[in-house]
Structures are given as C-alpha cells and as structure tokens.
Amino acid sequence: MAKYLRPGDQLIAAVANPNFHAHRLRLQGFCDLLYEKGFQKSSIHLIETYNDYMLTFQNVKNILRQKPGIKGIYMANHSVSGCAEAIHSMGLTGKIHVISHDLTESTKRLLKSGRIDFAIAQDIYQQGYRPLLELRKYLSKTGPREMETSRQKIDIICAENIYL
Numbered sequence: 001m002a003k004y005l006r007p008g009d010q011l012i013a014a015v016a017n018p019n020f021h022a023h024r025l026r027l028q029g030f031c032d033l034l035y036e037k038g039f040q041k042s043s044i045h046l047i048e049t050y051n052d053y054m055l056t057f058q059n060v061k062n063i064l065r066q067k068p069g070i071k072g073i074y075m076a077n078h079s080v081s082g083c084a085e086a087i088h089s090m091g092l093t094g095k096i097h098v099i100s101h102d103l104t105e106s107t108k109r110l111l112k113s114g115r116i117d118f119a120i121a122q123d124i125y126q127q128g129y130r131p132l133l134e135l136r137k138y139l140s141k142t143g144p145r146e147m148e149t150s151r152q153k154i155d156i157i158c159a160e161n162i163y164l
Helices: 021-036 053-066 080-089 105-113 124-140
Strands: 010-015 044-048 070-075 097-101 118-122 154-157
Touching (some): 010 053
Parallel strands (some): 010 044
C-alpha cells in the first residue's frame, strides 16, 4: 500500500473484529509498517465488518462519504466483495487501491475485473495439514516435537499473475 500512497494520504483498514487474534495481528503489522514509512495514526480509519457483506458495504460507503480523499483500503478480513461494491457504487473503481487477504473464488474475480489490486494469499492447505501431522507425531511419540515456529508461504497475487 505504501507504494501507492504517500504519508498524509487517507486510507481505510477493515477488520472483522479487532478481538479476533489473526485479524488484529494482520492490522497491527500493516499499520506498523505504514508508521515506519511516515504515515500518521490519524490517516488510517479503522472499520469493523464482522465479515458481513452488507455491514462492509455500508461502513466503507459511509467513510468514503465522510472522507472523500480516501486513496486506499486494506481488508484484513473477508467480505472484500462488499468493499469493492461500495467503491463501485460511488464511481471510484480504479481510483482507490484495495489490498485483501485470502485467494478465494470471489477474490479471483475481483482481481481479474480490476476491482481490487492485490490479494495476500497464504498456503491454507499447509496451515491446516501440518498441525495435524505434528499432533499425530506428538501423540504417537514417533518424533520429536518441533518447538520452532515454521514460516508459511505467502504470495502477493494481482490480476497479471493470478493462477486458477
């Protein structure tokens, strides 16, 4: 996002619920990096969407009305289609940069149509599969329990490098 925007530009950061640990960490990492780049806390407008399409649509539309200079939206959660539709309904598609998480079928369509710029994709299969393997090893005592944190593969997907 910092490649598209400059300190002083206004943006929206959306989370489902700030009490949800994963979304809170996503938001914190995003904001921390922007602060390092010179953005001020006052330029990032936080909204909660509870992963609800209509709530996302309304909250994004309300902020876009209140703050007509919004240049970017970071979606740390689902309901990206509600965000994209709010932007489209106000005639701002292509004028506001959108970054989301998770490469769902809906997100793929939004990337291809140009309604969002990037999706941060994670290896969901490994995130679900590896803990089960580790649990099996631990319970059967067939192997040492790994104490180090493993790094998951993260891809930045845009319309030009999307895979089906």
